[in-house]
Amino acid sequence: MTCVGPENPDQARLLRLLRDDGPRSRVELGDAVGLSRTRLVAEVGRLVAQGLVETAGPAASRGGRRSSLLRVAARVRxxxxxxxxxxxxxxxxxxxxxxxxxxxxxxxxxxxxxxxxxxxxxxxxxxxxxxxxxxxxxxxxxxxxxxxxxxxxxxxxxxxxxxxxxxxxxxxxxxxxxxxxxxxxxxxxxxxxxHTGTGRAFDDFLYLKLGTAVGCGLVLGGTLHRGATSGAGAIGHLRLADDGPRCACGENGCLEAYCSDDALVREALAAVGAGRSAALAARSAGTGTLTVADVGKAAVAGDAAAQALIRDAARRLGRVLVGLVNFVNPGIVIIGGAASGVGPTMLAEIRSVVYRRSPPLATGSLPIVLSDLDDxxxxxxxxxxxxxxxxxxx
Ligand SMILES: [Zn+2]
The missing domain is CATH 3.30.420.40 (ATPase, nucleotide binding domain)
Structure with a gap:
């Protein structure tokens, strides 16, 4: 096994800095990590010798002699x-x-x-x-x-x-x-x-993942929190009701059984069966099936039944989030994975539940946003x- 890596905490910080912020001059690196010039030169020298860092070209001059930029080496893949x-x-x-x-x-x-x-x-x-x-x-x-x-x-x-x-x-x-x-x-x-999304600016944030399964990633103090047995954030199978819909895990009434893509489709088909949505009925005509994208499109087009079932799922997510944000006090909640067309309706309802039901200390300035990252x-x-x-x- 190829074992390359930093030899001490200073080298680790230098590598992470170059990874996260891109090429930097020695002066910038020294300022950022608070190392003396001599020490910095020595640590960078070790990283270069190990093939982890390389010279990237000349840095913009700060008036002194020209220095060169350093970056994570091209062989790091x-x-x-x-x-x-x-x-x-x-x-x-x-x-x-x-x-x-x-x-x-x-x-x-x-x-x-x-x-x-x-x-x-x-x-x-x-x-x-x-x-x-x-x-x-x-x-x-x-x-x-x-x-x-x-x-x-x-x-x-x-x-x-x-x-x-x-x-x-x-x-x-x-x-x-x-x-x-x-x-x-x-x-x-x-x-x-x-690394690259809205969470970059926050040390404490909660990432809510929607889609085929519902889960949550929690970053606290800049570090992903996994808990004692790496079960932290597994909110998809929190039981909301004993007599709720059947979940993929075999239980009934899990959060996921109300809010996953499959759950939205199940409710949409029920709306069609009950004659509550001409728009969804038209989309399912021929195949008798629907996708979550169909539900999103119907909602965006103004179909009341599609909007209502998304809001209903979002309300349940919102209630769970109220507990989480009050307990953890994140700087932001980022929601990802919602099908196109579903996200905005869901976000509006989640915001409304969280802001209405939380004391101001935890949510007074809490942004709740959709992820802006692509797939x-x-x-x-x-x-x-x-x-x-x-x-x-x-
Ligand atoms: Zn479950």
């Missing part, structure tokens, strides 16, 4: 792998976590971890060949599943039957010969927000996950 409920998505990034190349493919994840991961490795191999990328510095993996972080394995994942307890991290690390970390998708997306957020987040680990002091 991370990869992100995101397994979705029906696809794999892989990308290569540079040391600043910019996506250099990416491939996505539909995959039947129910066939189990081995064929799915083999496909991901194949796609990654193609990307590396195309870009001429040698050994990878590290790989981050997002799974649509609860993940035991220390073991690098999913735990009883409803969306990934047959994956329970499979050592995804160790299997990939053995194949790739580099460090690998695995986490659930809500956490990885929160890291994507932290590469998981790739950036996965790269961030592993780079935080590789760029850490031993």
């Amino acid at each position: 991370f990869a992100g792998i995101a397994v979705g409920p029906a696809q794999v998505d892989v990308a290569l990034t540079d040391g600043e976590l910019n996506v250099l190349a990416r491939r996505r493919e539909p995959v039947d994840v129910r066939l189990g971890p081995e064929p799915t991961l083999a496909r991901a490795l194949e796609l990654l191999g193609k990307l590396r060949a195309e870009l001429g990328v040698g050994p990878l510095t590290g790989v981050g993996v997002a799974l649509p599943a609860p993940v035991a972080f220390r073991e690098g394995a999913p735990v009883s994942p409803p969306a990934l039957p047959g994956w329970h307890g499979y050592g995804v991290r160790d299997a990939l690390a053995a194949e790739l010969g580099c460090p690998v970390l695995v986490d659930n998708d809500a956490n990885v997306l929160a890291l994507g927000e932290q 590469s957020a998981a790739m950036v987040g996965a790269a961030r996950l592993i780079s935080d680990n590789v760029f850490a002091a031993p």
